[in-house]
Amino acid sequence: MQSIRRSVAASFTLVALLLAGCGTEPQKPVPASEPSKQPDIVMPPPVGPVGIPAPVPAMTPVSFDALPGWLQDDLRQAWPAFMSSCRVLAKKPEWAAACAAAGRIDARDNTAIRSYFETYFVPNQMRAPDGADTGLITGYYEPMLRGSRKRGGVFQTPLYRVPEDLVTVDLGSVYPNLKNMRLRGRLVGRTVVPYSTRAEIERAPLKGKELVWVDDPVEAFFLEVQGSGRVRIDDTGETVRIAFADQNGHPYKVIGRWLVEQGELPADGVSAQSIKAWIAANPARRQELLNVNPSYIFFKEERLPDASVGPKGALGVPLTPERSVAVDPSIVPLGAPLFLATTHPATEAPLQRLMLAQDTGGAIRGPVRADFFFGFGGNAAEYAGRMKQRGSVWVLLPK
Numbered sequence: 001m002q003s004i005r006r007s008v009a010a011s012f013t014l015v016a017l018l019l020a021g022c023g024t025e026p027q028k029p030v031p032a033s034e035p036s037k038q039p040d041i042v043m044p045p046p047v048g049p050v051g052i053p054a055p056v057p058a059m060t061p062v063s064f065d066a067l068p069g070w071l072q073d074d075l076r077q078a079w080p081a082f083m084s085s086c087r088v089l090a091k092k093p094e095w096a097a098a099c100a101a102a103g104r105i106d107a108r109d110n111t112a113i114r115s116y117f118e119t120y121f122v123p124n125q126m127r128a129p130d131g132a133d134t135g136l137i138t139g140y141y142e143p144m145l146r147g148s149r150k151r152g153g154v155f156q157t158p159l160y161r162v163p164e165d166l167v168t169v170d171l172g173s174v175y176p177n178l179k180n181m182r183l184r185g186r187l188v189g190r191t192v193v194p195y196s197t198r199a200e201i202e203r204a205p206l207k208g209k210e211l212v213w214v215d216d217p218v219e220a221f222f223l224e225v226q227g228s229g230r231v232r233i234d235d236t237g238e239t240v241r242i243a244f245a246d247q248n249g250h251p252y253k254v255i256g257r258w259l260v261e262q263g264e265l266p267a268d269g270v271s272a273q274s275i276k277a278w279i280a281a282n283p284a285r286r287q288e289l290l291n292v293n294p295s296y297i298f299f300k301e302e303r304l305p306d307a308s309v310g311p312k313g314a315l316g317v318p319l320t321p322e323r324s325v326a327v328d329p330s331i332v333p334l335g336a337p338l339f340l341a342t343t344h345p346a347t348e349a350p351l352q353r354l355m356l357a358q359d360t361g362g363a364i365r366g367p368v369r370a371d372f373f374f375g376f377g378g379n380a381a382e383y384a385g386r387m388k389q390r391g392s393v394w395v396l397l398p399k
Contacts, residue, residue, distance in 0.1 A: 253292055
């Protein structure tokens with residue numbers, strides 16, 4: 001499930017910052033008789049920072065006794081999600097032994113599952129570069145929208161397929177230290193330029209790329225934030241899954257933060273619910289607000305043979321409600337189990353449980369940062385919209 005969780009697009013500004021101050025070798029001219037067929041993307045080799053103190057290590061090994069609520073969690077609820085992770089992780093040498101041993105564990109035995117993790121894994125507490133061991137824990141869910149295959153009536157908002165002119169440059173294929181970073185844009189002649197922003201797409205619609213038409217532009221925007229969802233097709237009664245396909249390459253901007261900066265909402269009063277209420281009270285400013293976020297998500301349609309199965313996350317396995325989280329994959333190994341200690345949405349009630357790092361997102365950055373997947377349905381939307389808690393994270397890595 002992508003968008004702000006799974007999108008790893010690098011903005012042109014970010015790339016400029018990453019490459020600033022780098023030296024280059026003089027470029028040899030291309031002979032006129034041998035014209036280059038490649039677009040003009042000339043990026044000098046990055047040079048690491050000099051004279052900057054090393055940050056505090058992101059991971060500190062601890063014992064399982066240090067995990068608050070470890071003995072109280074019913075690990076049987078997390079076991080199917082862990083086994084899904086192992087289908088991917090077992091192919092990696094460092095995970096092979098642990099995943100092989102998992103196949104011999106009785107999924108009904110909570111004590112056996114706990115003993116398994118304590119035998120094969122070491123918890124590592126995540127810390128920010130400044131040493132902080134708590135960070136922001138947010139939530140997301142899979143929404144349901146109403147739609148139509150054709151434009152008409154209330155169905156006036158398109159969800160777009162990936163346009164043919166969207167170009168992706170994998171920076172990691174050139175510079176290994178930029179792994180998982182991709183530059184998105186479009187070709188103008190032989191030069192890659194930034195792709196259209198949200199505001200530009202609104203002004204110049206991508207005609208012919210409409211996947212479906214939905215009845216609510218605000219819910220369409222929040223579908224992009226969640227990264228995936230379901231659409232009930234009004235004229236046929238079928239329900240389809242609409243999944244992340246690609247992104248326009250512009251960085252995700254938080255519209256709630258803009259409302260706070262404008263004095264429209266209090267800093268402690270931002271939630272999906274309060275943002276939607278503000279839009280309902282200020283309909284003439286709706287597009288102004290949505291355009292604050294230049295990022296735009298393109299979708300693809302998927303069949304929904306089993307409504308009980310969640311959407312696929314970045315790991316490529318279905319997400320498990322309340323046991324899957326999105327993380328920063330540059331720090332936390334995708335697929336790894338982690339223990340999360342936070343509180344339930346808008347309360348002080350402890351939320352302490354084993355989770356699986358099975359998704360990513362453009363807004364999920366840093367070592368002590370997680371996005372909690374609440375699943376599908378009305379309660380999931382309510383909880384996810386209000387989830388903005390402080391929490392601690394321990395990543396479990398094989399011994």
